[in-house]
Amino acid sequence: MNYSDTKIVALCGGIGGSKLALGLNNTLKQKNLSIITNTGDDFLYLGFYICPDIDTVIYTLAGVSNPKTGWGREDETWKTLDVLKELGADTWFKVGDKDLALHLFRSKETRNGELLTTITRKITKKFGLRTNILPMSNHTVQTVLKTEDGEISFQDYFVRKKCKPKVSKVIFKSKNPVATDAVKKALLDKNLNGVIFCPSNPFLSIDPILSIDGIRKLIENHNQPRVAISPIVGQKSIKGPTSKLMNEMGIEVSSVSIAKHYQGLIDGMIIDRSDEKEAEKITKLGIEVKLSKIIVNTKEEKMRLAEESVNFIKEIDS
Amino acid sequence: MNYSDTKIVALCGGIGGSKLALGLNNTLKQKNLSIITNTGDDFLYLGFYICPDIDTVIYTLAGVSNPKTGWGREDETWKTLDVLKELGADTWFKVGDKDLALHLFRSKETRNGELLTTITRKITKKFGLRTNILPMSNHTVQTVLKTEDGEISFQDYFVRKKCKPKVSKVIFKSKNPVATDAVKKALLDKNLNGVIFCPSNPFLSIDPILSIDGIRKLIENHNQPRVAISPIVGQKSIKGPTSKLMNEMGIEVSSVSIAKHYQGLIDGMIIDRSDEKEAEKITKLGIEVKLSKIIVNTKEEKMRLAEESVNFIKEIDS
Numbered sequence: 001m002n003y004s005d006t007k008i009v010a011l012c013g014g015i016g017g018s019k020l021a022l023g024l025n026n027t028l029k030q031k032n033l034s035i036i037t038n039t040g041d042d043f044l045y046l047g048f049y050i051c052p053d054i055d056t057v058i059y060t061l062a063g064v065s066n067p068k069t070g071w072g073r074e075d076e077t078w079k080t081l082d083v084l085k086e087l088g089a090d091t092w093f094k095v096g097d098k099d100l101a102l103h104l105f106r107s108k109e110t111r112n113g114e115l116l117t118t119i120t121r122k123i124t125k126k127f128g129l130r131t132n133i134l135p136m137s138n139h140t141v142q143t144v145l146k147t148e149d150g151e152i153s154f155q156d157y158f159v160r161k162k163c164k165p166k167v168s169k170v171i172f173k174s175k176n177p178v179a180t181d182a183v184k185k186a187l188l189d190k191n192l193n194g195v196i197f198c199p200s201n202p203f204l205s206i207d208p209i210l211s212i213d214g215i216r217k218l219i220e221n222h223n224q225p226r227v228a229i230s231p232i233v234g235q236k237s238i239k240g241p242t243s244k245l246m247n248e249m250g251i252e253v254s255s256v257s258i259a260k261h262y263q264g265l266i267d268g269m270i271i272d273r274s275d276e277k278e279a280e281k282i283t284k285l286g287i288e289v290k291l292s293k294i295i296v297n298t299k300e301e302k303m304r305l306a307e308e309s310v311n312f313i314k315e316i317d318s
Numbered sequence: 319m320n321y322s323d324t325k326i327v328a329l330c331g332g333i334g335g336s337k338l339a340l341g342l343n344n345t346l347k348q349k350n351l352s353i354i355t356n357t358g359d360d361f362l363y364l365g366f367y368i369c370p371d372i373d374t375v376i377y378t379l380a381g382v383s384n385p386k387t388g389w390g391r392e393d394e395t396w397k398t399l400d401v402l403k404e405l406g407a408d409t410w411f412k413v414g415d416k417d418l419a420l421h422l423f424r425s426k427e428t429r430n431g432e433l434l435t436t437i438t439r440k441i442t443k444k445f446g447l448r449t450n451i452l453p454m455s456n457h458t459v460q461t462v463l464k465t466e467d468g469e470i471s472f473q474d475y476f477v478r479k480k481c482k483p484k485v486s487k488v489i490f491k492s493k494n495p496v497a498t499d500a501v502k503k504a505l506l507d508k509n510l511n512g513v514i515f516c517p518s519n520p521f522l523s524i525d526p527i528l529s530i531d532g533i534r535k536l537i538e539n540h541n542q543p544r545v546a547i548s549p550i551v552g553q554k555s556i557k558g559p560t561s562k563l564m565n566e567m568g569i570e571v572s573s574v575s576i577a578k579h580y581q582g583l584i585d586g587m588i589i590d591r592s593d594e595k596e597a598e599k600i601t602k603l604g605i606e607v608k609l610s611k612i613i614v615n616t617k618e619e620k621m622r623l624a625e626e627s628v629n630f631i632k633e634i635d636s
Binding site: 046047048077079080081082083084086087088089096097098100101102104105107108111122123126 | 366399422423
């Protein structure tokens, strides 16, 4: 199929979602792809400003990400962190030397009063991309986990505590968050073909985006097809703590639960072929189902899943 | 000679002075050596706090400095700076990956409200030194050069403009600078044997220290011998822009001029053997003269000059 005129907005978190984002980036014209990216995990570390999901998306799309970890850059060195450790600084968050430059650059630009959207555009360009990587917000939205250890921030939970504390609820702290102009423009684009929910953690990566009322409403009321790719295969999440989190919050781990979670926001859902038995329940929610192999590792598989997602949008639209 | 009980305070700038500082550090017991270090060149760069002279002294004494440049660390890499350059950031000041950690650590500690003296002590210890490396101030003192291009800051002059603009005057900008408790304690120590002015640039590296009235007065009124090592051999400075600066400010380039500059603050001066003809003029200023080879390159030469400086103090005292 020819995708040269296809325009897509994707919602994306970090490592999991960026696999599909890469597939989309290689399938569509870059300028026709907008990726609204989670910033709920953003934090200050040693005084510099880190946007883990934006960084992962940029590194992945630019082809400079570390293929082993999924985060950070390939061929990375750790000289600065090693010396910081010698000096007794807190080095729980692993920042490589090349990666550090991005954080320093972003921090500098922030101090100069630039908006995160503008800074991200600058960085994206410098990495040779024409893709519209759009922070979900220019203002702070903090993903906070209510756990047995009290409320903890996302990075504390995810990196420092290795997702160990039991989570009862996920909260998004923000003072009156609004959709950015760039996000609104992307979602209101008359030529947009549809919206894709990447297979990121719905509770930790997509919900922060949807916690911004302006974004949620634009997607709810969208007249173009919206499809999600399930992050669940069987009773397990493809990546990260999704299934552990669902268990702790008393949600059955299944693609049906994800479909229910996104009900009213999506028209279609791609689930794994092995979960064919779930299809009927999802269809009953008013969500069309497409079966596929949703665990994608190679570049070809990522492009295949991206093409299937876009084709699904076009099928629903027709 | 046995130096195990000898206590010395040295005044020091960066590369030039730290050669003698290294000699003193290897000659005396480290805990008996206090080095009051120039902070007039300190600046914020990409949001982190750099103290070039303190860093140079620490790296030199810890044996991790770059022997080729005199600044920065040996076996350094430049990954962060390379990426910052790719991102379009201003990278006129060369910060290596290992070096960067020190600036990040200092910046973090500063944000936590720690005094520069405390931070420097922490860093010094972590580098395995027991030497008292003392910032001349815990507050900002900015060395500013009045030039044909207007007033420019030290780093702009020294690094960015490579000392090219003609200087008419050196100014130290500060709001009521006071001597730190640690500096006062070192200079008021009853067991102190004397004060050594390292062969740093008198106008750019030692004068900022002396611009702090509390320090100047303590040295002026000191009852122990104070000796300076001339940074001039013949009509040339050993290192850096001293002679160019002196010419521009209408000061004859000679050890006699340095002696005049320090008159009232020193009791003795070590000048190069080749400048023997100057000795009489300096003696007439009430300053004792010792001849030596003041260009020191090897560790042995640095220790030899350090020993001569300490011996000179003991001779004057006896």
